[in-house]
Amino acid sequence: MKVSFLGLGVMGYPMAGHLAKAGHEVTVYNRTAAKAEKWATEFGGKAAATPKDAAVGQEIVFACVGNDDDLRSITLGDDGAFAGMSEGALFVDHTTASAEVARELGEAAKALNIGFMDAPVSGGQQGAENGALTVMVGGSQAHFDRAAPVIDAFARACTLMGEVGAGQLTKMVNQICIAGLVEALSEGLSFARAAGLDAHKVVDVISKGAAQSWQMENRYKTMLADEFAHGFAVDWMRKDLSICLAEARKNGSALPITAAVDQLYGEVQSMGGGRWDTSSLFARLEAMRQRGGK
Amino acid sequence: MKVSFLGLGVMGYPMAGHLAKAGHEVTVYNRTAAKAEKWATEFGGKAAATPKDAAVGQEIVFACVGNDDDLRSITLGDDGAFAGMSEGALFVDHTTASAEVARELGEAAKALNIGFMDAPVSGGQQGAENGALTVMVGGSQAHFDRAAPVIDAFARACTLMGEVGAGQLTKMVNQICIAGLVEALSEGLSFARAAGLDAHKVVDVISKGAAQSWQMENRYKTMLADEFAHGFAVDWMRKDLSICLAEARKNGSALPITAAVDQLYGEVQSMGGGRWDTSSLFARLEAMRQRGGK
Numbered sequence: 001m002k003v004s005f006l007g008l009g010v011m012g013y014p015m016a017g018h019l020a021k022a023g024h025e026v027t028v029y030n031r032t033a034a035k036a037e038k039w040a041t042e043f044g045g046k047a048a049a050t051p052k053d054a055a056v057g058q059e060i061v062f063a064c065v066g067n068d069d070d071l072r073s074i075t076l077g078d079d080g081a082f083a084g085m086s087e088g089a090l091f092v093d094h095t096t097a098s099a100e101v102a103r104e105l106g107e108a109a110k111a112l113n114i115g116f117m118d119a120p121v122s123g124g125q126q127g128a129e130n131g132a133l134t135v136m137v138g139g140s141q142a143h144f145d146r147a148a149p150v151i152d153a154f155a156r157a158c159t160l161m162g163e164v165g166a167g168q169l170t171k172m173v174n175q176i177c178i179a180g181l182v183e184a185l186s187e188g189l190s191f192a193r194a195a196g197l198d199a200h201k202v203v204d205v206i207s208k209g210a211a212q213s214w215q216m217e218n219r220y221k222t223m224l225a226d227e228f229a230h231g232f233a234v235d236w237m238r239k240d241l242s243i244c245l246a247e248a249r250k251n252g253s254a255l256p257i258t259a260a261v262d263q264l265y266g267e268v269q270s271m272g273g274g275r276w277d278t279s280s281l282f283a284r285l286e287a288m289r290q291r292g293g294k
Numbered sequence: 295m296k297v298s299f300l301g302l303g304v305m306g307y308p309m310a311g312h313l314a315k316a317g318h319e320v321t322v323y324n325r326t327a328a329k330a331e332k333w334a335t336e337f338g339g340k341a342a343a344t345p346k347d348a349a350v351g352q353e354i355v356f357a358c359v360g361n362d363d364d365l366r367s368i369t370l371g372d373d374g375a376f377a378g379m380s381e382g383a384l385f386v387d388h389t390t391a392s393a394e395v396a397r398e399l400g401e402a403a404k405a406l407n408i409g410f411m412d413a414p415v416s417g418g419q420q421g422a423e424n425g426a427l428t429v430m431v432g433g434s435q436a437h438f439d440r441a442a443p444v445i446d447a448f449a450r451a452c453t454l455m456g457e458v459g460a461g462q463l464t465k466m467v468n469q470i471c472i473a474g475l476v477e478a479l480s481e482g483l484s485f486a487r488a489a490g491l492d493a494h495k496v497v498d499v500i501s502k503g504a505a506q507s508w509q510m511e512n513r514y515k516t517m518l519a520d521e522f523a524h525g526f527a528v529d530w531m532r533k534d535l536s537i538c539l540a541e542a543r544k545n546g547s548a549l550p551i552t553a554a555v556d557q558l559y560g561e562v563q564s565m566g567g568g569r570w571d572t573s574s575l576f577a578r579l580e581a582m583r584q585r586g587g588k
Contacts, residue, residue, distance in 0.1 A: 103458035105334035169489040177482035183551045184474025188467045195463040209416045211471035213507035253488035257477045
């Protein structure tokens with residue numbers, strides 16, 4: 001199939017690569033053009049100069065960029081993808097963005113007879129590289145049925161959650177569940193150390209029961225080793241949490257602990273840890289404890 | 295082996311039962327004597343009138359009571375178990391209590407040439423009934439080696455964590471990891487509902503990745519069904535968290551989210567939910583949301 005991919009960051013670069021490896025004819029666009037050239041050389045596709053150029057003549061246009069504003073800039077306006085897309089073509093957005101921008105772009109696309117799906121992913125850089133992402137989709141059943149077999153190139157699972165926006169809302173639930181969980185784990189590990197316990201042995205015992213989590217199993221060793229370069233960065237998590245908190249104000253749900261953990265992530269940023277991974281909440285606790293000389 | 299069991303609550307009753315079924319000669323004591331009589335009839339053991347009477351002539355005396363004060367009252371004083379135990383006998387405490395009381399009783403036992411181990415459990419009422427508890431032990435290797443084969447009657451795993459007190463400290467880490475995690479899950483589920491998503495479908499998708507937890511897998515259905523009678527009660531959790539927070543003041547670790555969630559559990563108690571299980575943090579969020587008419 002003729003497709004394009006807009007945005008070749010740590011996620012988009014390998015995702016577009018999987019599309020090429022699956023036999024699709026892929027045209028790419030990236031704000032920093034050199035990266036698009038590099039991708040085209042590596043995977044044998046084409047690099048376009050603008051999102052519009054990349055979108056012309058494609059059946060599906062994929063995107064994965066930084067935030068709502070980046071997303072508007074590659075879709076709308078004279079150089080935007082929508083200006084280049086044919087009627088009946090489909091835009092699939094893998095950015096983690098607000099449900100609001102998804103609905104806004106969904107409406108704009110509809111007016112042009114273009115299809116639109118919001119399809120944020122989880123699984124991180126490693127999931128993107130291994131083609132094992134979880135994709136949460138908002139859109140129509142017909143659009144989903146058309147895109148799912150193509151998305152399959154980089155997904156382990158792809159699920160239609162509801163109307164346009166429902167993919168973003170599902171991703172928000174994911175981030176809400178993670179934020180408080182990671183801080184709870186961090187507090188547990190920091191307490192274990194302060195109490196003089198062998199924290200590895202503690203996790204070995206408690207990870208069989210009600211305290212178990214993916215984060216405990218996959219992150220405790222690196223946390224205890226002061227390694228915080230295992231994927232999703234604090235700066236990105238704060239962007240996501242700000243979307244969650246804004247949406248919660250609208251839908252009337254209360255997120256007291258999520259809001260508090262967002263502030264703790266702000267303190268990690270103050271420590272210079274904006275590029276550390278989300279488990280660095282532990283580094284914050286340990287830095288304070290060491291300052292206290294305990 | 296001749297053993298006794300002090301405290302026949304929802305945990306102790308089935309634990310003592312497993313000891314009897316494993317062929318041990320069990321004498322029991324309970325504050326409310328009728329329950330001890332019932333147990334003795336059901337399992338064919340003896341019921342004693344005081345902890346001291348229950349402890350006389352036993353090789354190991356097990357206990358599982360409510361809190362530090364209950365524990366002191368069954369061990370110390372004229373009617374306490376220590377007064378009845380022979381030199382060389384061993385006291386194994388399964389209560390979740392402070393590390394301080396464990397060390398205090400460890401010293402008192404030592405002065406009488408009695409062995410002492412703190413051995414709190416996780417796995418809840420169901421784990422006790424199925425003989426599948428996780429036991430976290432503080433004590434000497436020699437005492438552990440003597441008691442472990444007997445504890446095996448009701449344990450899935452039994453691990454020596456360090457000196458007297460280390461069992462309690464390990465259990466505290468477990469509770470710290472759970473508190474923030476359950477609130478994070480509750481906020482995620484409440485947000486999902488408020489956002490109009492199918493919360494079951496959301497969990498189905500996100501439980502494959504970084505948001506996964508034992509709590510998510512084992513409690514989300516009952517939470518969404520407004521069922522909060524699945525084990526460990528809020529009143530008990532607050533008792534445990536108060537122990538964790540007191541210990542953290544001493545060892546210099548910071549537990550900001552654990553402390554905040556302890557307060558949220560206090561609000562669940564205010565709602566009349568002291569006997570609801572720990573997942574009732576979700577009921578608190580939903581009650582507020584419904585009051586808001588959203």
